[in-house]
Amino acid sequence: MDICEQCKKTRAILTRLQPEFAGRLQIRYLDVRDDASEALAERYRMRVIPLLVLLDAQGEEVWRHEGAPEEAQLRARLSQAIQEASRPRGMQSATTAAAPCASAEGAGGCNH
Helix, strand or coil: CCCCHHHHHHHHHHHHHHHHHCCCCCCCCCCCCCHHHHHHHHHCCCCCECEEEEECCCCCEEEEEECCCCHHHHHHHHHHHHHHHHCCHHHCCCCCCCCCCCCCCCCCCECC
């Protein structure tokens, strides 16, 4: 099966960002066309791909983005998440929403 252009773009962005954030966060790419990923697609209420989902250390969703993100926007959001995670628990701000891809991490994406 071919992968859609939005997913190709997202995967390339994640590949470029991975070394930059190594040791500070994990970047994982899942192909939802794989039967093993079906449960994750359901768990994260995936409607569009790519879908990016940012989870905190406890596995709670703190950010979501449907569709291919802009690289600068994603870099800034990941940097912000790392800064927030390093603050003492009571000092963390509430995070509002915007980005991950179904390639398990993605707006304007395609539906396979």
